Amino acid sequence: MAVNYDPALINKVFEITEPVEVKAEKIERYCAALGETNPIYTDAEAAKKGPYGEIVAPPSFAVTFRNGRHFFENVPRFGMRGFDAGKDVEFVAPIRPGDNVTLSSHVKEIYEKTGRTGTMVFVVIRSTLKNQNDQVLAHIDHRFMNRP
Amino acid sequence: MNSFEQINIGDTLGPLELFVSKDQCRAYARTMGMGEGAGRFTDDEAARKEGLPGMIIPGNMSLGLVSKLVTDWIGSSNAWLTRMSTTYRVPVQPDRTVTIHGFITNKNPEDRTAEIDVWMENEESERLVTGTATVEFRK
Numbered sequence: 001m002a003v004n005y006d007p008a009l010i011n012k013v014f015e016i017t018e019p020v021e022v023k024a025e026k027i028e029r030y031c032a033a034l035g036e037t038n039p040i041y042t043d044a045e046a047a048k049k050g051p052y053g054e055i056v057a058p059p060s061f062a063v064t065f066r067n068g069r070h071f072f073e074n075v076p077r078f079g080m081r082g083f084d085a086g087k088d089v090e091f092v093a094p095i096r097p098g099d100n101v102t103l104s105s106h107v108k109e110i111y112e113k114t115g116r117t118g119t120m121v122f123v124v125i126r127s128t129l130k131n132q133n134d135q136v137l138a139h140i141d142h143r144f145m146n147r148p
Numbered sequence: 149m150n151s152f153e154q155i156n157i158g159d160t161l162g163p164l165e166l167f168v169s170k171d172q173c174r175a176y177a178r179t180m181g182m183g184e185g186a187g188r189f190t191d192d193e194a195a196r197k198e199g200l201p202g203m204i205i206p207g208n209m210s211l212g213l214v215s216k217l218v219t220d221w222i223g224s225s226n227a228w229l230t231r232m233s234t235t236y237r238v239p240v241q242p243d244r245t246v247t248i249h250g251f252i253t254n255k256n257p258e259d260r261t262a263e264i265d266v267w268m269e270n271e272e273s274e275r276l277v278t279g280t281a282t283v284e285f286r287k
Contacts, residue, residue, distance in 0.1 A: 081238070085236055089211075
């Protein structure tokens, strides 16, 4: 069965967010939730002596940015149940407290796969994160799996 | 962490053993401001209504935990995690112990990078999350 979708969806940028300020407190809470103890992410004094000269967010913090509407309005759905199937992330530059991050996203790819548990449709959304200086911070391919 | 010159293909990272509680999972969801669809990460009953065995850990949180194995290894050295790829094979349930492993599969002197296989497994040695990471060793 070939998956049906409008080919015009591919590569179309469907949303660029307003800048989101990265607050030091959010990095702290993120580190606490993950049990992160590396001082370059958690200790201002120790981070001064580290490679970035100040606290930076752990690289994985990049995947926590969201387009406000994209999961619920713009991402095509196939079937009733959707799951996060995985991520491919390129961490280009560290995210720092005080950065204002924008997120631009488009549908990169839609494909069908049949496995042991039946047919699944995968939707890959590519998001690019930039800071206030137009510097790219990360490219993230989000793979969503839809099951009929 | 050892320098680029000191690491070798076949070297292991970890294992990193973690007990991830339901409260920790809820704290992550709250910190990330997860709205619609977050019930499966915060409430057993909501998760069961979706056909899951109970609460599960968000995929992004799993990526964060697997990344932690690599960033712990990097420490405060001048190396940088440049890529991370993860596949969520089996839902990860909280209030269990998971173990995260890493294994250096390649070393490229031209760009001073190391490729690492990473995976998270449960107490039954079932691989829940698999992936690869690339670390660049900056001079």
